Amino acid sequence: MTKKVYVGMSGGVDSSVTAALLKQQGYSVTGVYMKNWTASVAGYSCSWKTDFQDAKRVAVQLDIPFKVYDFELQYRQQVVAVMLEEYRAGRTPNPDVLCNQEIKFKLFLQTALDDGADMIATGHYARLVGGKLFRAQDSNKDQTYFLYRVSAKALSQTIMPLGTYTKPQIRSIAKHLNLATADKKDSQGICFIGEIPIAEFLVAELGPQTTGPIIDQNGKLVGTHDGAILYTIGQRHGLHVGGGLPYYVTGKDIMRNKIFVTTDLQDEQLWRHSIDLGDIHWINGPPDGTSRHEVCVRYRSAPVAITGMRKLSRNRLRLTLAEDVRAVTAGQSAVIYEADNHCVGGGLIV
RNA sequence: UGGGGCGUAGCCAAGUGGUAAGGCAACGGGUUUUGGUCCCGUCAUCCGGGGGUUCGAAUCCCUCCGCCCCAG
Secondary structure (H helix, E strand, C coil): CCCEEEEECCCCHHHHHHHHHHHHCCCEEEEEEEECCCCCECCECCCHHHHHHHHHHHHHHHCCCEEEEECHHHHHHHHHHHHHHHHHCCCCCCHHHHHHHHHHHHHHHHHHHHCCCCEEECCCCEEEECCEEEECCCCCCCCHHHHCCCCHHHHHCEECHHHHCCHHHHHHHHHHCCCCCCCCCCCCCECCCECCCHHHHHHHHHCCCCCEEEECCCCCEEEEECCHHHCCCCCCCCCCCCCCCCCEEEEEECCCCEEEEECCCCCHHHEEEEEEEEEEEEECECCCCCCCEEEECCCCCCCEEEEEEEEEECCEEEEEEEEEEECCCCCCEEEEEECCCEEEEEEEEC
């Protein structure tokens, strides 16, 4: 009995090749386009229509059934609304982590299973081995950072065929198969929403923000910002403050609508030797404390060795680091790995 | 209105007779399935205004305007 796999097809090369590979491997493949966001914001065209068409084209080329799941409502409620709330609270969320947790590996998975699928598949660069999540072969494209909140159960029902390939290989396969998406540029920006600058998106969704003071490391007023929630820790551009050295955001006071900056790259406000995490999620249960771990505080950052892991409360964890890390930002994810590329989980920086 | 100093792009700032460094910001591009970082590129026909000296001035002289400091 051939397994029925529903492949999430975004209209990009990666998911196109995912579907192609699975078909080659003998699965009964169905392509699914998730329609999660169709609105265009302030002059930025939302690419959903082209993405949908590209996904459909590839499905036709591969001669596989194609479906559309409309998750717009849920994406809005479970991803976008949460993201906006986080920004409003002065934090910097990662909507794509949420999207994987709530939409792709929960809603999509369940819908597909209800629809008759045995498994789902995605074009993520990550490896799934025995229900565990490992970094991709192509460390340059590894996407485990975005996947650390997915449940072991969901992972056990998922195939990620790209994990053992490199991006150039995927491009090359797409070309050989003449897939419509072979030369399509990689997508960027918030998954499904597109490349709109975040500040503009926030203003469009939350309304115009109130301007406020920018204070430097000496307590001096150096400029005016466009609304404290629009900035994030470590940020350099968008302050419109010039003269001498670049300024980096070191902190925000949301209540007073102030943001704090520094010109000193060694400013201690900009570096952390320990990180507190909340909303901890362990994919296969908490580590037993016998192996060494490292953490990534942002996508594509070099992992930093963890020298101490202390439980502060039921769902609070304090990590002590082997070296200082720059611009640790509340709301962002800290993803924890065992030294052998095994992604074990992580939490949200508080 | 006695003395001293200053006025170069949005900001900081070199250049004191030979035909406008550099940095920040901004803008554009690249990297990146979040934000951010980072990288590359662009950005003063003109040096507060006017006049003069000179083959040639942002650089010297005169004058006007503006700002700062000290002294009143």
